[in-house]
Amino acid sequence: MPAPTKIERVETILWERWLLIRIHCEDGTVGIGEGGVHGWQRPTKTMVDTMSDYLVGKDPSFIEHHYQWLYRSSHFMGSVVQGALSAIDIALWDIKGKRLDVPIYDLMGGKTRDKLRCYMHVGGVTTDELVASAVAAAKQGYTAVRFTPYGSDYYLHKSYTAWADEAVERVGAVKDAVGGDVDLCVELHRQMSPAESISLGRRLEQFNPFFYEDPMLPDSPARMADVAERCNIPIATGERFTTIFEYQQLLESKATAFVRPDLCLCGGLTGSKKVAAMAEAQHVKVIPHNPLSPVSTAACVQLGAAIPNFALQEFTGESEPPKSDLITNPLKMVDGYLIVPEGPGLGVELNLDTIYNGENPKILDTPIGFDGSVQDR
Numbered sequence: 001m002p003a004p005t006k007i008e009r010v011e012t013i014l015w016e017r018w019l020l021i022r023i024h025c026e027d028g029t030v031g032i033g034e035g036g037v038h039g040w041q042r043p044t045k046t047m048v049d050t051m052s053d054y055l056v057g058k059d060p061s062f063i064e065h066h067y068q069w070l071y072r073s074s075h076f077m078g079s080v081v082q083g084a085l086s087a088i089d090i091a092l093w094d095i096k097g098k099r100l101d102v103p104i105y106d107l108m109g110g111k112t113r114d115k116l117r118c119y120m121h122v123g124g125v126t127t128d129e130l131v132a133s134a135v136a137a138a139k140q141g142y143t144a145v146r147f148t149p150y151g152s153d154y155y156l157h158k159s160y161t162a163w164a165d166e167a168v169e170r171v172g173a174v175k176d177a178v179g180g181d182v183d184l185c186v187e188l189h190r191q192m193s194p195a196e197s198i199s200l201g202r203r204l205e206q207f208n209p210f211f212y213e214d215p216m217l218p219d220s221p222a223r224m225a226d227v228a229e230r231c232n233i234p235i236a237t238g239e240r241f242t243t244i245f246e247y248q249q250l251l252e253s254k255a256t257a258f259v260r261p262d263l264c265l266c267g268g269l270t271g272s273k274k275v276a277a278m279a280e281a282q283h284v285k286v287i288p289h290n291p292l293s294p295v296s297t298a299a300c301v302q303l304g305a306a307i308p309n310f311a312l313q314e315f316t317g318e319s320e321p322p323k324s325d326l327i328t329n330p331l332k333m334v335d336g337y338l339i340v341p342e343g344p345g346l347g348v349e350l351n352l353d354t355i356y357n358g359e360n361p362k363i364l365d366t367p368i369g370f371d372g373s374v375q376d377r
């Protein structure tokens, strides 16, 4: 066992939609993490800075204890707190792995698999563009593709009929193009009401999608359960949830076939491992949410490598700048599978030359509908 050490300082870096952190220890170990409240990165950065007052001088090895203290210390919770806490949790696991010279999955029970099947984001404003994108992903070896069934102006449609007809046409076109060897992951992005979502879902059943993601806003498990019961496509949801308590309600309601913990939002590796175990007890599988940087991907891979009920990994591509510039030793992607790395901790390191080039946080906005009203994204 290495001699005990203490946390010396916590560093935060804002770039694109990413909030990256580095926790420096007195023995020279540096752990990296990411917070997942994209859209509210600046307040989440401030929260990490605030939490660092507690962390400095503490032994980094007491991960669960620090988690409990940070979660329960100030009475009020929420996404900014959990985004900051998640970044810290991931960095503390990275530190523990590095200090013990083992991958994080070894500390979580050992490897359950050698590689993780990924679904790739594809898209296009026109149906032809969408089909070309899906076919290109299939040619690269991906066996699952994810797309929204609407064109880019989905929220401007003036009738449900036009909206749903377009969705059916696009999903059918992708199905025809990629054939039976590629699963379709249909992402609704919370755009529809439960009734609209049920109606569309029934029309999409013919294409046998692998999952139907966020068919409505996620905050009513009872209504989500209604969608799950009344259309025959497995539901995938949970990417906005920040705690095990929300997942408990979701699972109790039988509202989803797949849980979608975002490691950078729902308590890091500590929180997500608990969500996976809760899901396992109900034979529900895990598809980690991963719209962020390669640090998030690396954390997802450690979780997926350790749990028995991993199903699929979200992947948005990391071979193009700026993502490709962020990591010095990127994970290997082979034929649509991320290879589980052997290195200590997360198995990746930040490219400091690149990330210190400038802070440029990307701010999410929300669409305005044809009548001027606020829509959901």
Ligand SMILES: [Mg+2]
Binding pocket: 187, 189, 213, 214, 239
């Ligand atoms: Mg999503």
